[in-house]
Amino acid sequence: MTATFDTDRMAAVIYGSEKLASRRREISAAVSRIPELHDSRPLPFMDRLEKVTEMTRKLAALNKHLPDIIDPNDYEEGLHLYHEVMGMEGHPLALHEVMFIPGLIGQGSDEQYEKWLGRARRREIIGCYAQTELGHGSNLRSLETTASYDPSTREFIIHTPQITALKWWPGALGKSSNYAIVVANLIIRDRNLGPHPFMVQLRDEETHRPLQGITVGDIGPKMAFNGGDNGFLGFDNYRIPLGNLLNRHARVEEDGIYVKPPHAKVGHSAMIRVRSHMATGQAWLLAHSLIIAVRYSAVRRQGFLEDKTREVKILDYQTQQYRLFPSIARAYAFIFCGFETIRLYDQLILDVNKHGNTSGMADLHALTSGLKSVVTYQTGEGIEQARMACGGHGYSMASYISEIYGVAIGGCTYEGENMVMLLQLARYLVKSVELIKNGKSKELGPMVAYLAEPDTQEKTPLELKDYVKLFQMMSKRQSWKATERYLKLVEGGVSRDVAWNKTAVELTRASRLHTRLYIMETFIRRVSSIEDMNLRMVLRDLVNVHVNYELLDCGIYLHDVSLLDSIKNQLYSSLHSLRPNALSLLDSFQFSDIQLRSVLGRRDGHVYENLFEWAKSSPLNVSDVLPSVDRYLRPMMEKAKL
Numbered sequence: 001m002t003a004t005f006d007t008d009r010m011a012a013v014i015y016g017s018e019k020l021a022s023r024r025r026e027i028s029a030a031v032s033r034i035p036e037l038h039d040s041r042p043l044p045f046m047d048r049l050e051k052v053t054e055m056t057r058k059l060a061a062l063n064k065h066l067p068d069i070i071d072p073n074d075y076e077e078g079l080h081l082y083h084e085v086m087g088m089e090g091h092p093l094a095l096h097e098v099m100f101i102p103g104l105i106g107q108g109s110d111e112q113y114e115k116w117l118g119r120a121r122r123r124e125i126i127g128c129y130a131q132t133e134l135g136h137g138s139n140l141r142s143l144e145t146t147a148s149y150d151p152s153t154r155e156f157i158i159h160t161p162q163i164t165a166l167k168w169w170p171g172a173l174g175k176s177s178n179y180a181i182v183v184a185n186l187i188i189r190d191r192n193l194g195p196h197p198f199m200v201q202l203r204d205e206e207t208h209r210p211l212q213g214i215t216v217g218d219i220g221p222k223m224a225f226n227g228g229d230n231g232f233l234g235f236d237n238y239r240i241p242l243g244n245l246l247n248r249h250a251r252v253e254e255d256g257i258y259v260k261p262p263h264a265k266v267g268h269s270a271m272i273r274v275r276s277h278m279a280t281g282q283a284w285l286l287a288h289s290l291i292i293a294v295r296y297s298a299v300r301r302q303g304f305l306e307d308k309t310r311e312v313k314i315l316d317y318q319t320q321q322y323r324l325f326p327s328i329a330r331a332y333a334f335i336f337c338g339f340e341t342i343r344l345y346d347q348l349i350l351d352v353n354k355h356g357n358t359s360g361m362a363d364l365h366a367l368t369s370g371l372k373s374v375v376t377y378q379t380g381e382g383i384e385q386a387r388m389a390c391g392g393h394g395y396s397m398a399s400y401i402s403e404i405y406g407v408a409i410g411g412c413t414y415e416g417e418n419m420v421m422l423l424q425l426a427r428y429l430v431k432s433v434e435l436i437k438n439g440k441s442k443e444l445g446p447m448v449a450y451l452a453e454p455d456t457q458e459k460t461p462l463e464l465k466d467y468v469k470l471f472q473m474m475s476k477r478q479s480w481k482a483t484e485r486y487l488k489l490v491e492g493g494v495s496r497d498v499a500w501n502k503t504a505v506e507l508t509r510a511s512r513l514h515t516r517l518y519i520m521e522t523f524i525r526r527v528s529s530i531e532d533m534n535l536r537m538v539l540r541d542l543v544n545v546h547v548n549y550e551l552l553d554c555g556i557y558l559h560d561v562s563l564l565d566s567i568k569n570q571l572y573s574s575l576h577s578l579r580p581n582a583l584s585l586l587d588s589f590q591f592s593d594i595q596l597r598s599v600l601g602r603r604d605g606h607v608y609e610n611l612f613e614w615a616k617s618s619p620l621n622v623s624d625v626l627p628s629v630d631r632y633l634r635p636m637m638e639k640a641k642l
């Protein structure tokens with residue numbers, strides 16, 4: 001089937017500019033010409049140590065070739081080159097670019113930039129972000145690692161008081177990093193001033209051996225990211241200079257006087273940054289799995305429709321389309337709302353760092369808390385559907401979908417466990433409803449202004465704005481319902497914390513609806529702004545799939561469920577309209593075969609030949625009879641014959 005639009009032009013929409021989209025193609029082409037940058041053999045056949053070694057080898061090779069391939073100062077080009085060469089299974093610099101450098105930029109002073117930023121950017125040092133502990137992740141207030149100030153030496157003493165205080169999980173900590181931003185409770189004269197970020201050297205710069213007072217290592221295999229070395233870290237009264245408290249916002253004077261930051265949570269900026277980027281990152285993972293499933297579905301034939309002489313492409317089944325197309329819509333929606341969120345984050349950092357203005361922090365914290373939770377959950381759902389859509393071959397590592405799934409669902413946990421983060425957004429929603437109840441609607445931010453709108457009659461949606469209105473109404477009702485339930489318990493004498501817990505499920509529902517509304521609105525806004533008519537028309541089909549699917553999926557929040565019949569019909573017809581463009585919408589992401597790492601999803605469509613070649617290359621097929629057969633199986637069978 002031929003698409004109605006040009007995939008290069010769509011790539012420019014997906015990646016934000018024609019220049020970047022075409023640079024991506026050039027970078028992929030350059031990588032394809034340099035064998036040193038390719039996986040030396042398929043990653044699924046490697047054990048953990050081989051994977052870590054392979055990732056480190058490629059990283060060093062990449063560092064060598066990088067200046068010939070990209071502009072080293074261009075973040076987006078660098079990101080693409082990394083994705084292409086390093087893939088998604090982790091590597092020694094995984095946290096260096098994502099949290100270490102941004103953490104230093106967000107929290108360090110100009111003097112500290114001078115000391116570490118250049119070295120980090122040149123990769124003379126490798127860093128990670130060490131916050132989570134064995135006993136505590138979500139609740140930062142309970143972290144146990146201490147950084148006690150000693151004015152006599154002008155040093156902090158970093159200490160791990162017990163096993164639960166070991167740092168646990170930080171990416172690239174176990175074996176790769178020689179520096180870390182360590183989050184520890186700042187203690188001055190026995191007063192705990194809460195978690196603060198410290199620059200800590202972990203290993204000798206020459207020998208790479210852990211420094212005295214540091215215990216560090218790898219935490220073992222995980223569901224995914226096994227090319228990376230998530231680690232543990234303990235401190236035994238380990239001393240660092242006063243100048244190692246990252247002090248752009250909070251400071252300690254030599255005599256131990258503490259200077260507070262302009263906002264209590266300004267030290268959390270590295271987390272807000274990652275959460276802001278998660279929508280685009282997850283969209284990209286979702287699109288990976290979908291292109292594999294849709295390419296395969298356009299090749300695979302199974303069963304019959306009208307023509308009984310030839311089996312049908314499975315992509316023509318309505319159930320297959322229902323399984324895959326709403327996720328294509330979500331991948332695009334996440335990209336567009338991700339761009340908008342990243343812009344908000346960049347603006348916030350500018351406001352905070354240049355003007356000391358922290359007024360946007362609470363809004364962005366609430367927004368990104370909800371967004372990371374909804375997007376990671378829905379991405380996981382979409383990838384799992386993509387796997388099942390490939391039947392048995394989806395279950396094989398040859399599809400690579402299980403790896404993509406493992407990587408994506410890590411996002412449900414890291415950067416704040418999803419339920420915990422939904423409850424953070426709920427605090428904001430409850431406060432907003434309370435403002436309205438107290439006659440202070442004028443104080444509401446623009447994103448929650450709809451919570452003050454009166455209920456209207458539910459009508460079958462005809463235009464996009466009708467869908468938004470209906471969704472706003474459902475979201476508003478749920479926020480009010482949860483708030484009133486909570487307030488009723490409080491008014492009845494239940495403590496606020498217990499009342500909150502007794503309302504928590506309803507609160508998380510409110511947060512999900514609010515976030516889904518934000519995603520829907522940003523999706524519609526972006527598509528409406530596209531000038532190329534061919535692109536706008538196909539994206540409009542995608543929006544139609546999205547709004548109908550979302551409404552149907554949240555139908556329990558409607559009062560008049562009879563509306564759902566017409567919405568179902570609109571969804572089925574929009575799935576049908578999308579069919580001719582489905583594959584090209586995913587081809588527009590322009591993932592190369594190298595980047596995709598999927599035997600099942602290769603561009604050539606030679607699914608069966610490729611699968612057979614892959615199976616033959618399994619290390620188990622090197623010999624016809626395995627040593628384990630000689631050692632165990634044959635003796636067992638022989639014994640049975642006696």
Ligand SMILES: CCCCC/C=C/C(=O)SCCNC(=O)CCNC(=O)[C@H](O)C(C)(C)COP(=O)(O)OP(=O)(O)OC[C@H]1O[C@@H](n2cnc3c(N)ncnc32)[C@H](O)[C@@H]1OP(=O)(O)O
Binds near residue numbers: 141416
């Ligand atoms: C390639 C793969 C890379 C993977 C990299 C992964 C890295 C990591 O995972 S790093 C570790 C990430 N860890 C977390 O995300 C921990 C999650 N927990 C938290 O972020 C916090 O503990 C919290 C947000 C759940 C609560 O924060 P806390 O400091 O304990 O605050 P309170 O509960 O006391 O709330 C007081 C008040 O502050 C507001 N608030 C909290 N955080 C922020 C923020 N970042 N910005 C603005 N405001 C914030 C919170 O909402 C409360 O507001 P009110 O309701 O107005 O009181």
Ligand SMILES: Cc1cc2nc3c(=O)[nH]c(=O)nc-3n(C[C@H](O)[C@H](O)[C@H](O)COP(=O)(O)OP(=O)(O)OC[C@H]3O[C@@H](n4cnc5c(N)ncnc54)[C@H](O)[C@@H]3O)c2cc1C
Binds near residue numbers: 095131171410419420
């Ligand atoms: C792949 C990966 C990479 C990571 N990388 C890093 C890194 O680089 N640096 C780093 O510092 N950390 C990292 N982490 C750790 C990560 O940030 C934490 O795992 C995460 O913050 C969740 O904390 P937890 O594991 O303690 O879960 P817990 O908080 O123990 O959660 C367990 C359960 O308890 C529930 N729960 C907890 N608190 C509440 C509450 N208040 N209300 C309701 N329910 C609650 C949760 O919803 C969840 O169901 C990484 C984790 C993973 C999986």
